[in-house]
Amino acid sequence: MIRVASGTEMTAQLLGELITKHKRIVTERYSILKNAYENKYKIMDQPDKPAYKPDNRIAVNFAKYIVDTMNGYFIGNPIKETHEDATVGEYLEYLDQYNDQDDNNAELSKICSIYGCGYEMYFVDDTGQIGITYVSPMESFIVYDDSILERPLFFIRYYKDADNIEHGSWSDSIIVQHFVNRGSYKWEDEPKRHGFDGVPAVEYMENAERLGIFESVLPIIDAYNKAISEKANDVDYFADAYLKVLGAELDEQALKDLRASRVINLEGDVGDVIIEFLAKPNGDETQEHLIDRLERLIFQISMVANISDENFGNSSGIALKYKLQSMSNLSKTKERKFISGMNQRYRLIFSNPLSDAPKDAWVGIHYKFTPNIPANLLEESQIAGNLAGITSEETQLMVLSIVDNVQKEIERKRMEMEGDTDDFSRGQGGDIIGNQPGVLEKETAATMEPA
Known part of the structure; x- marks a missing residue:
């Protein structure tokens, strides 16, 4: 979380400092989480082994599996919104349909699971309708004040265009303004009133600590990738085992005949000639135990059920609920955070003069989350x-x-x-x-x- 003193006014210099601070967070944390979800793990960046040694790089994408499984369970069934006032209910339905909000909610939920938080911004589009869209924390952030209430002061979004020039916008509770960075940050236009009663963006959180759902098991996933890659290397070692011949000398032609005919016929006393493959010590059982234990730990610590497990599908009724209990606990925590974010969403939207609902109508909205289970x-x-x-x-x-x-x-x-x-x-x-x-x-x- 980036914070400044209450009453701080935005300047081009402050904007540059805030974006620099955010870029450091992106490099040190968000990029690692993004790479993990996209199956880019540390195993891919390890130093190359000598050319004569097998060098398998196997990455098992547990991060994506955990995020997508949790996301499907949490919001695979769209959120149901109801209001005691039928007119407000109709406007809610129109607003959600106009902005394809079921998809927005699902993508926002996925972003929160990856990074621990995500953002939703609000605007008035070219047709005069209120727009809603999700934004990744890789390219946006909210600046809060340093009070105990942590009030939002600014929302900043930046990106690079086709010419690799950085552009973006910032907004406070009254205005929105665009900027460009050509060596230094400068305003591109005059500030404009956005019409919302507050900073027109909301931060959604996976949990109070803003931790991604697989972030705590990332070291275990790296260990799993290393273990299974070494397992593949050992298989290659055994496939390329050396033939050992003691008590007889084979010339080049004999070696070629041996490879071609796969028949060994050497002169000498039976006890004097030894022919066998060089055997590497076999750690197969130890490796399998380690791989199995790492896999169990990944699902136990992440608290997401391994629904691909062959025994999972045999459960029903109360047994299935027990297996999903830890994931249900995570879902309940996320549900409360999501409801808080959606309350702020509709409070801001209903405050806009273009809204067809009273300003305080957001208080009467009721949300129904239905876990996506059979x-x-x-x-x-x-x-x-x-x-x-x-x-x-x-x-x-x-x-x-x-x-x-x-x-x-x-x-x-x-x-x-x-x-x-x-x-x-x-x-x-x-x-x-x-x-x-x-x-x-x-x-x-x-x-x-x-x-």
């Missing part, structure tokens, strides 16, 4: 049925993973019920049935569920 629809429907008369209809429907939008489902159900009642109350040709007293009331009571 759904037992029968069990879910039974639970939802048992909640009848105990909870509201909205809470009942939230139990069902097949319901994407609870408010829309309630509305569809209401329209179906009204249609059924209308059809029942009319005979052929549209005449109202009047000679069946009590039938309509009974039918309505049978089709209505307790609220």
Whole structure:
């Protein structure tokens, strides 16, 4: 986290100092995490061995597996957003659809898992609509004040164009301004009001420490890559074993005949001639134990389940939940951080005059996270049925993973019920049935569920 004193004003000199500090963090930490996710590990940069020795460089991309598995579990099912005010709910749906927010959320979650944090910035696009996009911490950062509340002061994003010239923008709670770096940082334009009530960006965190999900096991992954590479080297050693001949001298022609015919026929006493392969000491069992232990530690310490394990698929019910318990704990922590970020997202967006929702409407938004695990629809429907008369209809429907939008489902159900009642109350040709007293009331009571 980069912090400055409260009340600090942005200058070109300060901008240069802040970006230099951030670039140091990128080099020392973020680049290492990015390389790991992209399968670029230390094993690839080790000194070359002599030409006569096998030199395998095997990198097993546990980092990507851990991130993608956790990301799929956490946000493979899109986040459900509801609001007690139907008008606000409709605007939320429009805003998310306009910005393809389900994909944005998934990418933001992945960025947080890799780097420990990620950013989301807000702007007004060319059509006058509010835009939302995610930004990597490799190219952006928020500057906070030095108070205990850590208030955001500036959001800075920078990049290099096709000519390798650095450009970017910075914003505070009122304005946004662009800059360029041609030896020194200078403003490219006059500052413009962005229209949001605060710095138009939010930091999302994987956890309070801002640690990437595989960051703690990166040394173990490096050890695993080294161990399995040496294992491959040993296989090559045995494949290229030397033939040892003692008690007889073979000329060049004899060696060629031996390679061609693969038959050995030498003169001499049986006890005087020894022919065998040179055998290297075999550490196969020790190597296998080390590789297995390192793999177990990677998943244990990262707290992400190895769902590719052959025994994992045989679990069901409560056993499966126990195996996913550690990953569920991680998910709950991340969920709370994500909700905090989304509250800030909609607080900023609703503060913009172009928003179609009241400024304080973000308080009434409810978020539903559904872990992406095999759904037992029968069990879910039974639970939802048992909640009848105990909870509201909205809470009942939230139990069902097949319901994407609870408010829309309630509305569809209401329209179906009204249609059924209308059809029942009319005979052929549209005449109202009047000679069946009590039938309509009974039918309505049978089709209505307790609220």
